[in-house]
Amino acid sequence: MDFQQIQDLIKLVDEKELTELKIKSDGFKISIRSKHYNKNGGNHYQTIAAAPMSQMLPLAQQSPPQVQSPAQPVATSEATASTNGETSGAEDSEYVTIKSPMIGTFYRSPGPDKDPFVKVGDTIEKGNVLCIVEAMKLFNEIESEQTGKIIKVLVEDASPVEYDQPLFLIAP
């Protein structure tokens, strides 16, 4: 990827009101998320460009603040979507929220190279493990107390969570 392409990307982020630019470290793609991404309940990643990571990473890190600042945690962009009326309060109340029982770091998978425990759209049963919250070298698996379907994952993988912070929305 050359500088011109980076500039095009920045322009695109600006014009399309994108809220997240995602770069996979061991993959070959950039994913970009618009603020309307959960309008239809799914993850609408748009693959904008594909190039070897080794070339892309340093460039992306140098990108101007316009690109950096929209790359907020998912929770933020979803909060924006809610206030925009994408998800009404009435709908939200039909969902069950799984909250963090502690302060720690949220992990969606059992290990660095493993698949996530659950994804949006998955049907889960009571007792299924949803995530791990790690705190001071203690690994805490969080299981669902509820049978249902994962509607939203509210926290980005490997990010810090507070006590009682909502982690998942589940439709019973």
Add this chain to the structure above:
Amino acid sequence: MLRVENTLFVGKVSLVEPTLASTNDHAISLLRQGPLLEGTLIYAIDQQNGRGQRGNEWHSAPGKNCTISIVLQPRMERLDAHFYLNKAVAVALCDTIRQWLPEARLKWPNDIYVGDRKIAGVLIENLFSGKKIKHSVLGIGVNVNQRTFGDGLARATSIVNETGQELDLQAFIASLCKHIEVRYLSFLDGQFEVLQGDYLRRLYRYEEVHLYQTKEGKLLAKIVDVNEQGQLVLQSDLGQTAYNFKELAYT
């Protein structure tokens, strides 16, 4: 068959496996299939892929070391319960090792050190349902009779290396079970202040001035507490600061 005779429940049921990737993983997969009696002990003669913190590995020579997991069901609804359980286990492990090495100390959050060398480590995996711990798997690794360690573990030691004497591994495990049971019962009884005091008294570098690497740079400070969130509290010229695991390095 591993016989643990001096306890009420810890280690009364033991599952000995010739080879396991990780005793914790094995315990967790058994727990997914059905309940295990509280105190169930799993021992792998050859644990091939013992885990430290997320992603870190620990290589143990077959039949030489204490490579076990113990399943507990604390079912305690208290915000900081898991941190106190960790302290209870760490203190029990330290006291077990102190029978042979009285200078053993506890390195925050739950390693055991002799001098500046690591001799044992703990990896606890809890399952939470809501705010309650459903079960807790204590993975405990102690270098007992292993004499040599790989290049990456230059700062590791073992009981045999420190004392010059090989131990009866079964007797060591039985003694560890006894210590864990005593501390676990005291934890269930809510004796958190006693645990906290005993933990701090065994803490490596407690109240000593040392250099630490933090994200702000090098800091000359002393450890004054491990708070209710499990964080290490350092006192320096800048005042007191609480650190999460991985937010600082001992130098």
